[in-house]
Amino acid sequence: MGAARVPRRVIAYVRAGAALCDLGVTPVAVYGSGHDGDVLDPAKEGGLRAAAVTYLGPGRGLDEALLRELRPDVIVDVTYDGKSPYALDEAVVERLGVPLVALSVGNELTLPEILDRFGELAVSLGAAADAGTAGADAGTAALDAGAGVPETRAGVPGAGAGAEGDPGGRESVSRAGLRAAEDALRKAADRSALTVLALSGAGPDQVHLARPLAWPELAHLAELGVRLVDPGPGPGANWLTGDWGRAAELRPDLVLFDSRAHATAPDEVLAGVRSTPWNPETPPSPAAYARFFHELAEALTA
The missing domain is CATH 3.40.50.1980 (Nitrogenase molybdenum iron protein domain)
Incomplete structure (x- = not known):
């Protein structure tokens, strides 16, 4: 069963958040990895700073109370092993009861495939407002079904989302x-x-x-x-x-x-x-x- 509405309040790992920002979805906040400190790394920020996106610090040390205050509809991370989110403790997300999507960026996929998946996710999160509704519905259904689990169980919007959700908008230009x-x-x-x-x-x-x-x-x-x-x-x-x-x-x-x-x-x-x-x-x-x-x-x- 699909979600009642498109998830709008997105918290993401900084790499995923910067990609979504490029694709037309501005996260509420982003967090870093174990390599990151208390200040957003300029090499990773992309358009996040210009979009005034809040940086929360390293993901493994996030304040759960603060996360609750931010009221995320979905958390987006990446995964290198296809099993676990890279930068955030999965147990934290489970306690929050918020859907988690961790998209693979590992070498089992080609770069075009990785870009396609992020494009599909962006459509499911409301990018390309003039897009058809089928892809977005599929994406929110996957998010709704997969609370607290990485990509291999949370699901990824189907390939049709990219095809139907890009009739010449920002994604086509990029x-x-x-x-x-x-x-x-x-x-x-x-x-x-x-x-x-x-x-x-x-x-x-x-x-x-x-x-x-x-x-x-x-x-x-x-x-x-x-x-x-x-x-x-x-x-x-x-x-x-x-x-x-x-x-x-x-x-x-x-x-x-x-x-x-x-x-x-x-x-x-x-x-x-x-x-x-x-x-x-x-x-x-x-x-x-x-x-x-x-x-x-x-x-x-x-």
Whole structure:
């Protein structure tokens, strides 16, 4: 049975909230992850600060009384394992009695599939007001049925929501922008012979080197022709952890560096290598990835 109304008061993990904001749904508030502090990370904020969205601090330490005062209709998180919300204690949501949707951003999905799911969710939450009602009804029914559980049980709006809910509004414009950015990056990669290494600095003595195929957006870059460097064998599914000497040995022409506040910038320890920022938690929206693809295209051809 569907919900009586479209959920309007959304609280979200900052990555999900920034994506929804891009897609036309402004959250009441957002919370961070265990990496985040008491101030919203500028690398993650997207349009949230401009939209005056309240930041609540790290999700694992949220004040339940404050959450109740905010009266959320739904909480939106992400999941990397397909089982548990990434940034919020599921038991808190269960005690609140509020529906939880945790959309997968793991490598079992392609980047286009991830973007489609967030687009469908945004429609179900009221984005694209001129859209047909079938997709929104399906989305609210899923939310209503899945209180307190992640995506694998809470459900995700069906594919029809994206098809019926986008008759030329904001989502269509941003999709066109994404296609243009992909074309620009494809052309830049075709003209450039630069090799690219994605990494996250973990202090002066340690760095996490990204395995390209473990990241949907990096795998998509490879599909567009970017010459990504694989760090090679060793432990770790998403990252190979080593020292900065290991990064230097790979001899990348360009470094995609983790631009989040907790990460170490490579220019502090990896001298003489060109670099450009990469947010491993880029909001899953066409607009956010279009910006990233344009920035990388410029870095490849500079």
